[in-house]
Amino acid sequence: MPAAMGTAVHNSVEDLCNLDLSSKDGDETGWLPPTAKAVLDRHWIAERDTFLATPRHPRWKDEMITKAHDGLVGALNILFSKSNIGKVALSEVTVEQWRSVQSIVLANEGTLKSEDGRLMGRLDLLVADMDENGISKGWIVADLKTGNPPKQKLNEKVSRQLRFYRDLLKENNPDHPPVHAEGWYSSNQTIHRAEGPSVLADALEAWEGMRPSPTPLESTPGEMQCGFCEWKAWCPSWWVARRDGLLSPGAMFRDEVVSTIRFDPESGAALFQRMPPVGVDGELAASDHRFGAILRDQALTQMQELIESGHEGPIFLGSARVDGKIVHMGDWCEVLPWTPLLKSIRE
Secondary structure (H helix, E strand, C coil): CHHHHHHHHHHHHHHHHCCCCCCCCCCCCCCHHHHHHHHHHHHHHHHHHHHHHCCCCCCCCHHHHHHHHHHHHHHHHHHHHHCCCCCCCHHHCCHHHHHHHHHHEEEEEEEEECCCCCCEEEEEEEEEEECCCCCEEEEEEEEEECCCCCCCCCCHHHHHHHHHHHHHHHHHCCCCCCEEEEEEECCCCEEEEECCCCCHHHHHHHHHHCCCCCCCCCCCCCHHHHHCCCCHHHCHHHHHHHHCCCCCCCCCEEEEEEEEEEECCCCCEEEEEECCEECCCCEECCCCCEEEEEECHHHHHHHHHHHHCCCCCCEEEEEEEEECCEEEECCCCEEEECCCCCCCCCC
16 A cells, blocks of 8 residues: 555656646646646556555555645655745645746656666656756756655665665766765655665676576575565465574464365354474475464455365465454455475476
């Protein structure tokens, strides 16, 4: 949901920066709020349709459009400040003022690609860095962020991302003016500069390490790596790491590999048996650990479809909420066949 909201805001900013205002009078005001709302509403609907068409998704939260609107306004206010317009109510922005904003936007949603084709990135905005006299003194690689802003300085991963865009741009433009990268946080309208050495050498090393080959990447199970991994149902190393105590089961939300003892497709009541791994080759064993579960909404539909398909093997339960002795599963969960990939599909 946060990603969908962010995409709607990003795409709305792009469309507003590309508006054709040639038919409007420069002194006209009051046009921006309804225009921005119409643009955001259009992208919100498009993101909702894509979201709901995805097989694995939580509940769509219509109420978050208010947060998306606030994020769009925050992004526009940052653009106003960068074009030396200052803080102004959207209803008071003239067409001519918005043309001034558009004039400093050198590129939006631009693709950056290294000369050898191995590295690629997509920047949100490239804007002219204006001085107080309205003269450009360089370029700003801007990445619009709709998430929580940093309390003090940029997270190292975000800093590395921004510097990656910066460095690719400089490599592609040898005669570039001074360039720096910034994270623009729309929620509180703060700007954080990413400073540090080039990251291109590290990026090339990472590219080499991820070159496709018949040998799978070495697994490195850990709380951070596995915490939000969407591929647990295909990873035997994750379940083995849980067995060996390298990963905690989780306090409230847990991932499990189970077999079905009983399931009522009408009520959604189920009884599962945990299936611990035997060895490291994807084999599972029965256990004495059984627990009840109540499945609703998307989780219930997935379980019903799995049973109707004739699946009789182990099942992966993702993000099951533990409440006492009963597990609850709903829109936020996944119910998938447990089918670990034990070797490269190229073999």
